[in-house]
Amino acid sequence: MAQLSDDCFAFGGQLLSVDAAAALIAERIPPIEGLERVALAQAHGRVLAGGLVARTPLPPFFNSAVDGYAFAHASLGAEATRLPLAGRLAAGDAARPLPPGTAMRVLTGAPMPEGADTVMMQEDAVLEGDALLLPPGLKRGANCRPAGEDVPQGAEALPAGALLTAPEIGLAAALGFAVLDCRRPVRVGVFSTGNELASPGQPLGPAQTYDSNRFTLMAMLARLPVVVTDLGILPDREDATRAALAAAACDHDVLITSGGVSAGEEDHVRAAIESFGSLVFWRLAVKPGRPAALGVVGGTPVLGLPGNPVAAVVCFLHLARPLILRLAGAIEQPLPRFPVPAGFHHRKKAGRREYLRVRIEPGPVAQRFEREGAGLLTSLTQSHAFCELPEEMTQLEPGTLVQVLPFAAIF
Known part of the structure; x- marks a missing residue:
């Protein structure tokens, strides 16, 4: 596993914009090492290690x-x-x-x-x-x-770093490739934190709730070139958190936690990362999701995501997703967005990006979901997309074109 130095980010501020976080990751994170030859039928979701050059034209004849x-x-x-x-x-x-x-x-x-x-x-x-x-x-x-109308012989059909989904697999098959050289998947360990959490299937204590974040994050990770380890729930103790992060860092390429990164008395993830002397930042200029920590433990990046489910999802999209794609050696994959007229009023603070849950209604028009709490999982299951409001916006009027991130393309 390629290890990062504790000061590889060298970021001096405390509140990072979404774009600055993406630039920091792109500039400072090198891809992990290791290649594997993968049978075509098992290559879905992997990252191509080198450019795929057509050995024959496609189609092969007129x-x-x-x-x-x-x-x-x-x-x-x-x-x-x-x-x-x-x-x-x-x-x-x-x-x-x-x-x-x-x-x-x-x-x-x-x-x-x-x-x-x-x-x-x-x-x-x-x-x-x-x-x-x-x-x-x-x-x-x-x-x-004509022969070669799709891909001429000798042309690069797929570039190095291509994330192999169904169309790429089909193209490789059409060119006659039975095996592909791929980068090894990123090894990701996922923790949740908090004494108030119990795993689904276990009995609940008198003041406990079932952990959803760990399973939401692992489901989102399934869309990425990773091997995931479920590392369970960390108790609200700094010594236990510090020891667990140090141990998990030894055999993972990145660790992801949720909860424990705010400034409360029982928020120990940020303090544990700081104890290793490698906290990069712990607040992102985004709503929902401001408390988010990024650091390095034993050469391994550690992402501390917020505990509220919707905030954890938003920060995953802007931190975990680009970090993992970068570690995997994948070509940058911008989040899918498309413009839709807004059907509602909204006021916001300047200087932070906001994500509102919306339903896409006939027109089309984006209508704000009636409930906006960052802990409401049903606001994700009963709406269709995030409406992205840029940092400079302070007032949204009906009819204004907004960018939406469709859930179907990110979950």
């Missing part, structure tokens, strides 16, 4: 894009042209020459007959007995797919 009739464009005259039919080619058949002055029946994916360069779609074809009638003015090359 072929018909439709069911229809292939012919040589040069056969067309100034008036309607009648071409006798000379055989048939289906997908998988070997190409054969097209006799001069004829047309050939072709099916989708069939190789183009040698000498043919254009296809008349079946739906537009006019047949007269065993001949094809062609009107003048047809475009040369219509309804054909």
Whole structure:
């Protein structure tokens, strides 16, 4: 495991903007080391170690894009042209020459007959007995797919650092790759903190609630190139927190905790990180989610996320996600956003970014979810997106275009 120095961030402030946090991570965090050869069927969610170069063109041969009739464009005259039919080619058949002055029946994916360069779609074809009638003015090359139209031979089909999802896996398969060189996944340990928490399935104490953050975070991590360890719940004791972080740092690439990073008497995560002399920051200029700690323990980054569920999610998106992608050697993956008119009024403080939960209603229009507490999990299950309000905004009026982050793309 590549280890970070305790002062690798060298950040002197206390309240960090979202963009400054992203820049800090991008500038100071190196990718972890280690490559693995991965079977294509198991490569989903992994990060490509080197550029994938096409060994053959895609498609590998000149072929018909439709069911229809292939012919040589040069056969067309100034008036309607009648071409006798000379055989048939289906997908998988070997190409054969097209006799001069004829047309050939072709099916989708069939190789183009040698000498043919254009296809008349079946739906537009006019047949007269065993001949094809062609009107003048047809475009040369219509309804054909040249060899290498998608990816030429020798071209880079996927760059190093590509996160392999279904389209990338399909492209690699189409190019004939059965195994891929990938970076090893990031080893992530996840803690929750607090005496008030019990794991689901365990009996609740008289003043306890079930831990949801650990499972929410692990579910979000499942979308990233990671191997996750569930490290359970830390008690509200600084010595136990410090010892657990030090032990877990030895065999993980990053640790994520939730809770214990504010300024309360029982908030011990920040103090534990500080005891190692490597606290980078502990407040992010974002709502919900201001109390968030980032530090280094034993060369391993430690992220202390807020305890409120919605705040933990927001800080995960802006801290944990880019940090893990950076450690994984992945190309930067901006959070998905799209503009939608707001359907509500809102006032906010300047200097911090805010995330409101919204429903996307027909129009479309973003309508604010009626309840905004940072501890309300149902505000995530019953709304559709985060509405992102930038630092400089102080007043939002109905009709203003806002950026929304759809839950379907981030959860």
